Amino acid sequence: xxxxxxxxxxxxxxxxxxxxxxxxxxxxxxxxxxxxxxxxxxxxxxxxxxxxxxxxxxxxxxxxxxxxxxxxxxxxxxxxxxxxxxxxxxxxxxxxxxxxxxxxxxxxxxxxxxxxxxxxxxxxxxxxxxxxxxxxxxxxxxxxxxxxxxxxxxxxxxxxxxxxxxxxxxxxxxxxxxxxxxxxxxxxxxxxxxxxxxxxxxxxxxxxxxxxxxxxxxxxxxxxxxxxxxxxxxxxxxxxxxxxxxxxxxxxxxxxxxxxxxxxxxxxxxxxxxxxxxxxxxxxxxxxxxxxxxxxxxxxxxxxxxxxxxxxxxxxxxxxxxxxxxxxxxxxxxxxxxxxxxxxxxxxxxxxxxxxxxxxxxxxxxxxxxxxxxxxxxxxxxxxxxxxxxxxxxxxxxxxxxxxxxxxxxxxxxxxxxxxxxxxxxxxxxxxxxxxxxxxxxxxxxxxxxxxxxxxxxxxxxxxxxxxxxxxxxxxxxxxxxxxxxxxxxxxxxxxxxxxxxxxxxxxxxxxxxxxxxxxxxxxxxxxxxxxxxxxxxxxxxxxxxxxxxxxxxxxxxxxxxxxxxxxxxxxxxxxxxxxxxxxxxxxxxxxxxxxxxxxxxxxxxxxx
Amino acid sequence: xxxxxxxxxxxxxxxxxxxxxxxxxxxxxxxxxxxxxxxxxxxxxxxxxxxxxxxxxxxxxxxxxxxxxxxxxxxxxxxxxxxxxxxxxxxxxxxxxxxxxxxxxxxxxxxxxxxxxxxxxxxxxxxxxxxxxxxxxxxxxxxxxxxxxxxxxxxxxxxxxxxxxxxxxxxxxxxxxxxxxxxxxxxxxxxxxxxxxxxxxxxxxxxxxxxxxxxxxxxxxxxxxxxxxxxxxxxxxxxxxxxxxxxxxxxxxxxxxxxxxxxxxxxxxxxxxxxxxxxxxxxxxxxxxxxxxxxxxxxxxxxxxxxxxxxxxxxxxxxxxxxxxxxxxxxxxxxxxxxxxxxxxxxxxxxxxxxxxxxxxxxxxxxxxxxxxxxx
Numbered sequence: 001x002x003x004x005x006x007x008x009x010x011x012x013x014x015x016x017x018x019x020x021x022x023x024x025x026x027x028x029x030x031x032x033x034x035x036x037x038x039x040x041x042x043x044x045x046x047x048x049x050x051x052x053x054x055x056x057x058x059x060x061x062x063x064x065x066x067x068x069x070x071x072x073x074x075x076x077x078x079x080x081x082x083x084x085x086x087x088x089x090x091x092x093x094x095x096x097x098x099x100x101x102x103x104x105x106x107x108x109x110x111x112x113x114x115x116x117x118x119x120x121x122x123x124x125x126x127x128x129x130x131x132x133x134x135x136x137x138x139x140x141x142x143x144x145x146x147x148x149x150x151x152x153x154x155x156x157x158x159x160x161x162x163x164x165x166x167x168x169x170x171x172x173x174x175x176x177x178x179x180x181x182x183x184x185x186x187x188x189x190x191x192x193x194x195x196x197x198x199x200x201x202x203x204x205x206x207x208x209x210x211x212x213x214x215x216x217x218x219x220x221x222x223x224x225x226x227x228x229x230x231x232x233x234x235x236x237x238x239x240x241x242x243x244x245x246x247x248x249x250x251x252x253x254x255x256x257x258x259x260x261x262x263x264x265x266x267x268x269x270x271x272x273x274x275x276x277x278x279x280x281x282x283x284x285x286x287x288x289x290x291x292x293x294x295x296x297x298x299x300x301x302x303x304x305x306x307x308x309x310x311x312x313x314x315x316x317x318x319x320x321x322x323x324x325x326x327x328x329x330x331x332x333x334x335x336x337x338x339x340x341x342x343x344x345x346x347x348x349x350x351x352x353x354x355x356x357x358x359x360x361x362x363x364x365x366x367x368x369x370x371x372x373x374x375x376x377x378x379x380x381x382x383x384x385x386x387x388x389x390x391x392x393x394x395x396x397x398x399x400x401x402x403x404x405x406x407x408x409x410x411x412x413x414x415x416x417x418x419x420x421x422x423x424x425x426x427x428x429x430x431x432x433x434x435x436x437x438x439x440x441x442x443x444x445x446x447x448x449x450x451x452x453x454x455x456x457x458x459x460x461x462x463x464x465x466x467x468x469x470x471x472x473x474x475x476x477x478x479x480x481x482x483x484x485x486x487x488x489x490x491x492x493x494x495x496x497x498x499x500x501x502x503x504x505x506x507x508x509x510x511x512x513x514x515x516x517x518x519x520x521x522x523x524x525x526x527x528x529x530x531x532x533x534x535x536x537x538x539x540x541x542x543x544x545x546x547x548x549x550x551x552x553x554x555x556x557x558x559x560x561x562x563x564x565x566x567x568x569x570x571x572x573x574x575x576x577x578x579x580x581x582x583x584x585x586x587x588x589x590x591x592x593x594x595x596x597x598x599x600x601x602x603x604x605x606x607x608x609x
Numbered sequence: 610x611x612x613x614x615x616x617x618x619x620x621x622x623x624x625x626x627x628x629x630x631x632x633x634x635x636x637x638x639x640x641x642x643x644x645x646x647x648x649x650x651x652x653x654x655x656x657x658x659x660x661x662x663x664x665x666x667x668x669x670x671x672x673x674x675x676x677x678x679x680x681x682x683x684x685x686x687x688x689x690x691x692x693x694x695x696x697x698x699x700x701x702x703x704x705x706x707x708x709x710x711x712x713x714x715x716x717x718x719x720x721x722x723x724x725x726x727x728x729x730x731x732x733x734x735x736x737x738x739x740x741x742x743x744x745x746x747x748x749x750x751x752x753x754x755x756x757x758x759x760x761x762x763x764x765x766x767x768x769x770x771x772x773x774x775x776x777x778x779x780x781x782x783x784x785x786x787x788x789x790x791x792x793x794x795x796x797x798x799x800x801x802x803x804x805x806x807x808x809x810x811x812x813x814x815x816x817x818x819x820x821x822x823x824x825x826x827x828x829x830x831x832x833x834x835x836x837x838x839x840x841x842x843x844x845x846x847x848x849x850x851x852x853x854x855x856x857x858x859x860x861x862x863x864x865x866x867x868x869x870x871x872x873x874x875x876x877x878x879x880x881x882x883x884x885x886x887x888x889x890x891x892x893x894x895x896x897x898x899x900x901x902x903x904x905x906x907x908x909x910x911x912x913x914x915x916x917x918x919x920x921x922x923x924x925x926x927x928x929x930x931x932x933x934x935x936x937x938x939x940x941x942x943x944x945x946x947x948x949x950x951x952x953x954x955x956x957x958x959x960x961x962x963x964x965x966x967x968x969x970x971x972x973x974x975x976x977x978x979x980x981x982x983x984x985x
Contacts, residue, residue, distance in 0.1 A: 139663065140660060143660060143661065165726050166726060166727045169724060169726045169727050170663075170727060170729070173661070173663055173722075173724070173727075173729060173731060176661065176721075176722075176731070177660065177661030177663070177731070177733075179658055181633070181634055200726070203724065203726045207722060207724065210721070210722070292848075320847060320848050325848065325849050325895055326847070326848050326849075328845070328846060328847055328848070328849070329847030329848050331845070331847075332845050332846075332847040333847070350834070350835070350836060353835040353836070354834065354835050354866045354867050355935065357835050357865075357866035358865050358866050358867070358933065358934070358938070360849045360895065361770050361771045361849065361865060361866070361893075361895055362770075362865070362933050362934075362981075363895055364978055365933055365934045365976075365978055365979045366934070366956075366958060366960060366976055366978050366979065367934070367956045367958070368934060368935070368936065368954045368955060368956060368975060368976055368979060369935055369936050369954075369955050369956060370955050370956050370957070371935075372934070372935050372936075372956065373956035373957070373958075438958075440956055440957025440958045441957060
């Protein structure tokens with residue numbers, strides 16, 4: 001590694017399907033992403049060596065940039081200062097081989113098991129199963145389930161420090177009984193991380209030592225009121241490098257090449273999201289919608305008991321919501337009616353189903369006709385909607401803590417943990433993944449996010465231009481400022497700001513809000529009616545100031561009928577003013593809904609035929 | 610058909626195939642390099658550890674003993690082999706004679722542990738055997754000690770695009786006249802026992818039910834309608850990972866969803882194999898390292914022919930193709946031009962295209978990603 005500040009960096013993300021390489025160069029005082037290359041990943045047969053894909057993608061960057069990046073079958077370092085030879089640092093992330101797959105166990109499903117799941121997800125894992133003493137399964141069913149899965153790591157939590165030991169020891173017995181086998185290599189032992197009641201460490205270790213070695217870390221839930229996932233996350237990351245990566249084909253070589261630990265891709269994306277939320281002091285909701293899975297990341301701020309601001313970071317993986325391999329699972333979970341309600345034309349349900357099945361079996365095909373594209377965008381809306389529901393369910397405050405209730409809690413209406421996702425508080429939505437990043441027009445991406453997530457209040461909508469968030473996540477570990485510079489200048493594309501009053505009116509055309517916007521070229525006054533959707537151009541880099549005066553049934557963040565003043569950021573689409581109401585109403589009559597969808601596309605300047 | 614442009618599906622009269630046959634856990638390999646094996650030959654065997662029964666001693670003793678007091682009355686120790694109903698612990702009772710309580714083993718097995726914290730005694734039952742067969746007729750070329758082996762053979766090999774159901778063996782029987790015919794119940798022979806039925810452009814759900822009821826082992830056809838597959842399975846498939854379905858027959862589709870004539874070459878090859886024993890597997894995984902469903906027929910005394918793989922994977926003027934996405938979905942054509950520059954399609958995307966001359970003479974521009982090469 002170069003001793004001074006690096007002049008240039010090569011970063012790769014080794015995905016399941018492709019390996020993406022980007023070149024980052026220092027231009028003046030700033031770091032900028034300059035070139036990008038992509039090549040098929042080579043983790044699986046017949047190659048069985050991840051570094052082949054790395055070299056191929058780096059070679060593409062080399063050809064485009066004219067900078068010699070590959071030498072002696074490895075990454076050419078250091079940068080000789082000519083701009084034509086070598087880079088100072090090489091970093092990588094990886095989700096190849098299916099990413100990091102874990103099973104977690106905790107005593108109570110909604111408490112320690114939930115905390116264990118959050119820690120695993122936060123560390124970038126796919127959680128294959130969650131076991132708990134109260135999961136309703138019989139012991140043999142738990143054993144059978146655990147045995148059938150082949151996780152990379154097992155995380156066991158349970159019990160508060162000093163509390164009862166018996167339940168967590170019982171879970172350790174279940175793990176021992178199942179004796180699950182690791183996914184890679186039948187010859188090595190499955191790592192088990194214990195993050196439960198510290199008093200039970202001896203018993204758990206003694207019991208599981210018959211099967212494997214146990215790494216004991218701080219209790220993830222030392223008291224009911226506290227969640228301490230950091231040590232468990234670190235242990236997962238270490239086990240990922242030590243046991244999983246080192247057994248995957250070609251990874252020992254890749255680890256040697258890298259100037260910093262390889263990060264799991266979702267862990268890296270979460271890292272950059274957190275960095276941005278902290279630097280900008282805003283709440284963020286991000287998504288990466290892929291062919292097989294959809295990951296959602298959120299960072300929301302809250303105040304602790306003594307008024308300090310803290311943020312809650314959550315990541316969830318909807319393992320079977322995706323746009324190619326898993327497209328039929330979206331169909332299954334959403335139902336054909338929910339997909340069809342987004343279409344601006346009539347279409348036979350059986351025809352849509354056959355098309356989606358054919359997309360599933362030939363995942364690399366692309367929509368040629370506009371009709372076919374809009375069918376995919378309808379499916380994407382449902383995948384995004386379902387993934388957010390899933391995220392809201394899991395991104396919750398801690399169960400077991402007394403919450404300060406409001407008047408709606410009276411009468412026992414609300415129970416259980418509350419989601420930390422507050423759409424009205426959300427300041428920035430970030431979309432990434434093929435269907436969003438590569439939509440033929442940016443307006444289509446903004447429209448999809450607005451509809452699928454039913455954005456509320458005032459939200460900046462952005463997309464990751466070429467899906468480089470994983471790269472910037474690992475970069476932020478080494479060069480946080482450089483990562484932030486590239487993120488702002490090259491990664492995030494501002495699409496615009498949405499203004500969405502939340503509420504319902506009795507009929508379309510009723511008053512929703514009066515909006516006065518001081519635009520760079522003068523004042524705009526909008527009388528927003530129920531059912532309206534308007535897009536006003538405001539370019540990238542431009543800003544405007546808005547005073548929003550909602551009607552008495554509507555709220556834009558200040559409460560029903562309360563005025564708010566907000567700064568609006570411009571973007572490739574502009575200011576989107578949505579008076580359709582929340583929750584978004586759908587017409588019972590199919591023809592009427594089709595007309596609504598056509599009107600919405602028209603507002604964005606998009607066609608459907 | 611059926612060599613696809615992107616996924617590269619194989620249809621070959623005579624090729625060399627290599628099958629890795631491995632256990633999911635360490636065990637014993639029963640064959641050696643050079644052994645000739647039949648599809649049913651067991652090549653490796655392992656013992657899956659038995660279930661662990663946790664005997665809750667405190668509860669079984671009626672709560673009269675605490676967990677830490679139990680070791681004093683235990684009659685067994687870790688590692689002991691236990692018979693069903695064998696006494697595991699006996700209380701001292703009154704004067705060592707009366708009112709003694711016994712805890713008996715519910716299973717045959719071995720004592721694995723006793724936990725002083727919980728008072729649970731773990732007994733592991735006897736292991737279950739797990740076996741792997743050769744799946745195809747062939748010769749063992751490599752042995753992985755404790756894991757399994759590699760079986761190699763020459764023969765006809767056909768990959769489909771999608772399937773359900775696992776490994777099976779049966780006799781090939783073509784039951785339609787042409788690759789364009791829909792396979793209906795009327796096509797079925799009276800005795801279906803042990804057959805792998807080959808249809809044309811589509812299989813219907815009722816045919817699948819009838820074939821299964823009649824004892825057939827598999828059905829192969831060009832297409833299937835989504836509703837028919839769901840009706841047969843009893844549920845809709847969500848994720849494209851199949852092969853573990855609990856269904857009596859394996860179903861393989863060679864072209865896709867909808868009514869799609871089986872590629873002539875595939876159909877002709879299957880016709881030429883009529884009456885021969887085939888090994889089939891419907892397992893499909895459409896991801897990196899994709900697995901496609903397959904049909905293999907051992908070639909008696911034939912050696913694998915050299916194949917012109919290159920030509921099957923490269924688009925050139927005159928290459929025979931099938932368009933696999935609307936608006937020309939299912940159309941057969943020939944490549945008439947391969948423009949280099951990116952072009953904008955109706956959806957708005959900028960992509961690499963080709964010009965295709967459809968069989969009806971019409972010319973169409975289609976994204977290169979949306980065609981499959983077909984060998985006819």
